[in-house]
Amino acid sequence: MPTDFLVTTALPDPGMTMLHEAGSVVLPRARLSSDELAEACRSGEFRVVVAQLGDIFDESLLNAATITGISNYAVGVNNIDIASATRQSIMVGNTPGVLTDATADLAMLLILGVARRCVEADQFVRSGKFTGWQPELLLGHDITGKTLGIAGFGRIGRATARRALSFGMHVAFCPRPPGDRAVADGELGEFAGKATHLSWPELIEASDFLSLHVPLTDETHHLVNGDVLSRMKTSAVLVNTARGPVVDEQALVSALSNGVIAGAGLDVYEAEPELARGLADLPNTVLLPHVGSATIAVRANMARLCAANAIAMARAEVPPHPVNPEAWNR
Ligand code: NAP
Ligand code: GLV
Ligand code: GLV
Numbered sequence: 001m002p003t004d005f006l007v008t009t010a011l012p013d014p015g016m017t018m019l020h021e022a023g024s025v026v027l028p029r030a031r032l033s034s035d036e037l038a039e040a041c042r043s044g045e046f047r048v049v050v051a052q053l054g055d056i057f058d059e060s061l062l063n064a065a066t067i068t069g070i071s072n073y074a075v076g077v078n079n080i081d082i083a084s085a086t087r088q089s090i091m092v093g094n095t096p097g098v099l100t101d102a103t104a105d106l107a108m109l110l111i112l113g114v115a116r117r118c119v120e121a122d123q124f125v126r127s128g129k130f131t132g133w134q135p136e137l138l139l140g141h142d143i144t145g146k147t148l149g150i151a152g153f154g155r156i157g158r159a160t161a162r163r164a165l166s167f168g169m170h171v172a173f174c175p176r177p178p179g180d181r182a183v184a185d186g187e188l189g190e191f192a193g194k195a196t197h198l199s200w201p202e203l204i205e206a207s208d209f210l211s212l213h214v215p216l217t218d219e220t221h222h223l224v225n226g227d228v229l230s231r232m233k234t235s236a237v238l239v240n241t242a243r244g245p246v247v248d249e250q251a252l253v254s255a256l257s258n259g260v261i262a263g264a265g266l267d268v269y270e271a272e273p274e275l276a277r278g279l280a281d282l283p284n285t286v287l288l289p290h291v292g293s294a295t296i297a298v299r300a301n302m303a304r305l306c307a308a309n310a311i312a313m314a315r316a317e318v319p320p321h322p323v324n325p326e327a328w329n330r
Contacts, residue, residue: 004314006046008032008055011073015303019050022311034061041065048313050306051079059084069313073306074293075099077323078216078243091327093309093319097155098301099293103241104159106292108167110239110265111148111209113286116140120283141235144168149198149207151177151223152214152242160211161195171195174203177214177223204228209237216243226251229260237263241292244269249276256282267292 004023009031010016019025032040037055040046042064050071051057057070062084069091070080077094085092113119117140124130124138148164150157150173161171171191175183177200185192198206210232214220224238225248232238238261240247249270255261263284269275272290280287293302309319318325 002045002047004047005050005310006040006048006067007050008037009052009073011050011303011306012299013303014300015050015073015307018304018307019310022307023314037061038064041067048310050310053079055079057081057085062088062090065090068316069093069310069319071306071310071313071319072323073302076215076243080323082324086324086327089327091313091319091325092323093306093313093321094323095302095305095309096321098305099298100155100159102295102298103156103292104163106267106288107156107160107211107213107239107241108163110241110267110286110288111143111164111211111237114237114239114263114265114284115143115209119286143209146170146208147172147206149173149203149210150195151200151203151210151212153183153195154213156241157211157213158191160213161191165194169209172198172203172206174198174200177203178219201231204231205233207236208233209239211239212242212246214242214246216245220246222246222248224248224252226255229255232261234259234261236261237265239265241267244272249279252276253278253282256284 003026005019005025007019007025007027010027034056038061041049041061044066046067048069048071049067053074057080059081062081065088067090071093072080073095075094075096077092080092082092117138121138144167147170150161150171153173153175157173164171171194173195175181180199183197223246229251247270252264253276256264257278265286267288268290305321309321312319
């Protein structure tokens with residue numbers, strides 16, 4: 001009999017308890033290499049893999065795999081080739097919703113952090129340079145009255161918009177950059193009359209702050225490249241809590257170094273955990289280590305959902321949050 005769950009990295013409470021109560025669990029002592037993960041997936045020894053963003057399930061791994069499900073401990077699933085998983089009748093589960101507010105909070109933190117030079121100011125105090133209040137010490141920019149452009153108007157994009165409106169920002173959005181699609185008033189809901197639908201080229205030019213909330217796909221890879229950066233306001237700030245490769249990071253470093261845009265707040269990086277050359281030397285950035293969903297309560301809720309998805313899949317039931325429900329209808 002195969003083991004029910006291969007857990008690549010232990011889940012926070014109550015995830016592991018739920019998995020142990022529901023079935024058999026293997027938790028390798030050390031992180032599996034990509035070869036070891038591929039071998040485990042084709043060994044016939046496991047039903048469901050409980051996976052992290054760093055575990056890559058590409059076409060060749062999936063084509064040889066005997067597992068029936070992957071429960072990803074994240075809402076983003078760009079580490080998994082979903083089309084190949086579906087072809088191989090491998091169901092994928094993710095953790096949407098529970099991390100929406102925390103990630104939108106982080107986008108606001110980056111917006112404010114860059115606008116008000118929070119990292120520079122903190123370093124100023126810690127290095128003993130603060131000698132008292134001064135009229136022109138560390139002057140930054142207001143966010144009230146400024147335009148926040150939101151690329152991808154899904155759960156986190158909308159939660160960020162809600163926060164920005166309460167800060168007195170103007171909110172504009174493009175639902176599916178670089179393309180577009182119609183958004184009816186009914187779909188806009190609470191944002192009808194409050195958020196302006198723009199095309200991607202219009203959003204790029206109108207934004208004082210441009211915040212990215214699209215998934216990483218073939219269409220969104222390098223959505224923000226050198227050309228896009230050159231069309232932004234020179235006073236603009238780019239905020240990325242989505243995925244690193246949505247931005248051409250070396251082009252961003254160049255734009256920030258040359259005054260093409262004014263600043264950037266990043267939680268994710270193109271070759272995470274590596275940073276593009278020169279990025280860490282730029283003062284006009286706030287750089288966080290992919291902590292969008294990192295609150296104690298949110299990580300516990302993600303663990304609960306991730307375990308629930310895995311448990312359902314091990315029982316051959318459609319999980320609470322399937323990414324590709326069609327995987328088992330074929
Ligand atoms: P969501 O509700 O699915 O929203 C995604 C938005 O992107 C929607 O507006 C969607 O358009 C649009 N979109 C989907 N596919 C697209 C494509 N191929 N090209 C352009 N636009 C596309 O997702 P969410 O829960 O807000 O999460 C968004 C992303 O945030 C995740 O995928 C993940 O990568 C990232 N994330 C990061 C952290 C962090 O720790 N920094 C935490 C959580 C999530 P439609 O409305 O037309 O479908
Ligand atoms: C985190 O980045 C997620 O996609 O949940
Ligand atoms: C600043 O601290 C002020 O009181 O204006």
